[in-house]
Amino acid sequence: MAETITIRLKVNGVEKEVTVKPNERLLDVLREKFYINSVKAGCLRGECGICTVIMNGKLVKSCLVLAPEADGAEILTVEGLSRPGKPSVVQRAFIEKFGFQCGFCTPAFIMAAYWIVENMPDASEKEIKEILNSVICRCTGYKQIIEAIKYAIELKKQA
Amino acid sequence: MKAYKYVGKPIPRQDVSKVFGDAIYAYDVKLPGMLYAKLVGSTYAHARIKRIDYSKALKVPGVIKVFTGEDFPFKVGIYAADRDVLARGKVLYYGHPVAGVVAETPEAAEEAAELIEVEYEPLEPVLTIEDALRPDAPLIHEHMEEYRHASFIYPRPGTNIANYLKLRKGDIKKGFEEADVVVESEYREPLISHAYMENWVGIARVLSDGTVEVWSSHQSPFAVRHLLAASLGLPIGKVVVHHTFVGGGFGGKAGLLLEHIPVLFSMKLGGRPVRLELNREENFLFMAQRAGYLFKMKTGATKDGRLVAHYGEYYLDAGAYADYTVNIGRSVGFVPTGPYEVPNIHVDSITVYTNKVPTTAFRGFGMQEMHFAFEQQIDQLAEKLGMDPLELRLKNAIVPGKSYLPTQVRVREDAGDPAGTMKRAAELIGWGKKPEKPDEPWKFRGIGIASFWKGPVQPSNAASSAIVKVNEDGSVDVLVGTGEMGQGTIYALAQIVAEELGIPVEKVRVAPIRSTDSVAYTWQTVGSRGLFSEGQALMRALDDLKNQMREIAARVFNVFKDEIEIKDGKACVKGKPWECISLAEMALGYTLPNGNAIHGPLIGRGSHVPSQTTYLDPETGRGEPKPFMTFGTGAVEVEVDLLNMRVRVLKAVTVLDTPVINPGLALGQAYGGAVMGISIALNEELKLTKDGRLLNPNFTDYKVARAGDIPVEMVAEFLGVGQKNAPYGAKGVGELTMLAWPAAIANAIYNAIGVRIRKLPITPDNLLEAIKEQRPELLKELDKYLLGGE
Incomplete structure (x- = not known):
């Protein structure tokens, strides 16, 4: 596929036009054109969820979004949550509650957690689990991730 | 357990880069001029390879080279070196790599891989333990007697038995005679997968001075180095294995994985960097799973x-x-x-x-x-x-x-x-x-x-070592060969250092990303052994360091060494808390009032072997x-x-x-x-x-x-x-x-x-x-x- 198209994306607040092939995945555009290191490929078919980002306010698996579909979109990744030395409440909660181990799925869980904290501050444990069901973590057994999310909700309420 | 300041406390782990997105895994490593490899898997579980035709693959723009098993006529492995680099003569399982393409882009490599034609003569596959043990079972490894193996492994050439271990204790006949009740049962477990989140990836290059450099998703950098050197006949000092964060291992990234493939491809291509990244399906097919x-x-x-x-x-x-x-x-x-x-x-x-x-x-x-x-x-x-x-x-x-x-x-x-x-x-x-x-x-x-x-x-002599270096500000660098794949052992080791020296844990750094040529040796990061083995090496390194601190302070305060105690990152004369020298003051040696410097930089070293095992x-x-x-x-x-x-x-x-x-x-x-x-x-x-x-x-x-x-x-x-x-x-x-x-x-x-x-x-x-x-x-x-x- 030799043709290319130009799309415009706002990634973590920075707007940029990039030239992509129409069959490129948002995942690859973010990694290669926007140098977003946190977004990882795990299965490239929407099963493992570790490439999850927030696109226009929704959690999406960036391996399942084609670049043209993302034209004009606003994307948020973990790189956009914090300023140097100042973690967001979600990141702070994951650090304090041991919400990560190998870390390969962690950016996806943090984005899911951020989405929950922002959109469902009264989420029950069952609702939290339902959202987390879309991302696989093989290390933690999820318990400390869920504890971190509950703690982040609390921190947010205190702030 | 006695109360300590750091040991036994839930101190947050130091690898917070994982929550900010800047942690580096082998998956993230890219080198200038890097080539991309793709493997072609067998479509039979057991078959002779009749012919491999890759002429069409070579015509794809960007393709540099296609390799097959005959390019690498030797075996690799750890305990029983039974692995071909690429299948030679026969394929032994569905997905067994038979050819490898190297190209300038992943897309070209993938397209070329699909154009490789392999003609097979199917053989009867052996798919159960019972079938493998039948006296007339087809032999999977026909030349097992030629395989290099560890001295404690007992293969049986001419059968499908890779190892036979016997354990005899007491008198079994007498034991059952004494028994009033006996339970007899059979239990089965299927093959399963580690399913770690980071698919295996390896990048290798060969420098002009002959140094082989490898970045890969592995648990045990020194095992990768040893097995690469042993299998490929390389001088071990010329093999450098870089350890990054690892996206899960669970044993599946122990020993040597597929590192030899990008290394060999790079060696045959003038040393250019070659990256072999498996996708999820390939990771199930090409990577070893659980028995x-x-x-x-x-x-x-x-x-x-x-x-x-x-x-x-x-x-x-x-x-x-x-x-x-x-x-x-x-x-x-x-x-x-x-x-x-x-x-x-x-x-x-x-x-x-x-x-x-x-x-x-x-x-x-x-x-x-x-x-x-x-x-x-x-x-x-x-x-x-x-x-x-x-x-x-x-x-x-x-x-x-x-x-x-x-x-x-x-x-x-x-x-x-x-x-x-x-x-x-x-x-x-x-x-x-x-x-x-x-x-x-x-x-x-x-x-x-x-x-x-x-x-x-x-192995009975599986060794570990540790080095503790003091920096000018009194902070400490700990060099150990333990892999970090999520378990966080190195951060527990940092807490031990903080406790022993009495310094804040933030002042102790155990770098998660390092190389075999710049950290202390450890055999492997497996078997829940790291804390015990590297931990003991580290305790000895700290004893060594503290002894040096005592020597310096004894000389400065003109007392005997045993009158010096180590507390709060300082060496002090016992009972005289005003007569102290801090770690920072003696990091590079201590300078006396007349300008004479003594001792030089503080480095503690420690080793451990499990000397009681046989x-x-x-x-x-x-x-x-x-x-x-x-x-x-x-x-x-x-x-x-x-x-x-x-x-x-x-x-x-x-x-x-x-x-x-x-x-x-x-x-x-x-x-x-x-x-x-x-x-x-x-x-x-x-x-x-x-x-x-x-x-x-x-x-x-x-x-x-x-x-x-x-x-x-x-x-x-x-x-x-x-x-x-x-x-x-x-x-x-x-x-x-x-x-x-x-x-x-x-x-x-x-x-x-x-x-x-x-x-x-x-x-x-x-x-x-x-x-x-x-x-x-x-x-x-x-x-x-x-x-x-x-």
Whole structure:
């Protein structure tokens, strides 16, 4: 596929036009054109969820979004949550509650957690689990991730 | 445990880059001028390669080169070097790489790989342990006698047996004569996958001075270096292996993975960097997985509940390459029973080749599988004896200092507290109380318990070392070869340094990203051995450092060395807190008032080898195989739903005997190990077609536990019973946390519905089959609730 198209994306607040092939995945555009290191490929078919980002306010698996579909979109990744030395409440909660181990799925869980904290501050444990069901973590057994999310909700309420 | 400032505290781990997105994995490594490799997998499980035609592939723009097996006429491996680089002459499993393309872009490599034509002459595939052992079975490895292997591995050329281990203790005949009750059962576990989140990736280049550099997703950088050098005939000092963060290992990234492939491709292409990245399907097909098992067990006890005899035939279905799995065959063979003293044991552990995906280490190294079988033998014996299963366990539990291992060596006095873990786990699960009966009459609850033990399975001389350097500001760099794959051992080591030197833990750095040429050696990061082994090396390095601090301070204050104490990052004269020198002041040596400098930079060094371990006798298995064992017990409450045949774990309790350095990290292992163990018990299986094709190389069909699948309640406790020579008494817990679950769940299912589970995974199909065989009346009962019923 030799043709290319130009799309415009706002990634973590920075707007940029990039030239992509129409069959490129948002995942690859973010990694290669926007140098977003946190977004990882795990299965490239929407099963493992570790490439999850927030696109226009929704959690999406960036391996399942084609670049043209993302034209004009606003994307948020973990790189956009914090300023140097100042973690967001979600990141702070994951650090304090041991919400990560190998870390390969962690950016996806943090984005899911951020989405929950922002959109469902009264989420029950069952609702939290339902959202987390879309991302696989093989290390933690999820318990400390869920504890971190509950703690982040609390921190947010205190702030 | 005594109260410390840092040790025993849940101090957040230092690798916070993982939550900010700037942690670097091998997956993230790119080099200028990098080429991309793609492998072509076999479409047969067993076949001769007649012809490989890659002329079309070479015409794809950007393709540099196509390699086949004949380009690399040698074997690679760790314990039994049985692996071809690319298949030579025959393919041995479905997916076996037969060719490799190298191209300038991943797209060109992929397109070219699809154009490679391979003509096969199919051979009869050998797909079960029973078939592999038939006298007329096709030979999978026709020239096994030529394979290089470790001295403690006993292959049988001319058969499909990759290793044969014998364990003999006491007098088995006499043992069974004494027995009043005997239980005989067979247990099976299928091949399963580690399913770590970072697919394997490796990048290699060869510099003009001959240095071979490798970045890859591995657990043990020094093992990769050693095996690359040994297999490829490279000078080891010219091989540099870079360790990055690792996206999960669980044993699946131990030893040498596929690093030799990009290294060899790079060597043949003038040293240009070559990247081989597997996608998820390839990771299921090309990477080694966990072996399948068949245990045949016969265990006897006297009527007062004394275990007197155990006979076992243990078979491991190792797949096409048993390179690493031969050592797991040893592991289950020389620890063939649970944590009990059994005076008479006769076990053969036989590792068998089949035409399936190769297998390797997996968290637990055979011990989850062995306990799945043995801990059900215990429950069955208890039932026959009319005895409480907990009581039978307590009666026979290993008594440190008194009991003898299956390998006939006395268990050290400070080995731990097996009985203590049994009692506490029973308490926490509510042993003896009947679980609540659910309202729905088709649901049943039960509780089950399983005890376990394990130590690392390693060569008797597996070594570790550590270096501690002091920086100008009094901060400390710790150099150890321990891999970081999520378990966080290096951060526990940092806490030990902070405690010993009395400096804030933030001032201790253990770099997670490092290279074999710039850190201290360690054999491997496997077997929950890192904390114990590198921990001891580190304690010695700290002793060395503190001794140097004392020497300097003694000279400065003109006192004897033993009058100096190390406190709060300073060396002070005892009783004179004003006569002190700080770590910062002596980091590069100390300058006296007249300008004379003394000592030079502070560097502590320490080494460790498990000097008490020995080779095992080839006829009886007698010897000391392990430097330590950790003991524990898991207990569960399950709910069996007979309408959908699903089992749910409501509560999971873990109790381990060891103290821990960081309870946050240790609990993370406990919860993660429990969920992985439950997932293996209930879901996981690599499914093959009748001709050996893998049916489920993806996460839709290979189901691992998700957040919604975890137990309602998970509890873990550590009793704090340490081993004297372990740092702060603490032994690693990573594997231990996973051993109990299939056994405990199976025992709980029996407790709930009186059906014994002898085959994993406990899927609705397998559960239904077991019920039909053992208690068909349950299904009849169920009819009442279906379609209105009666």
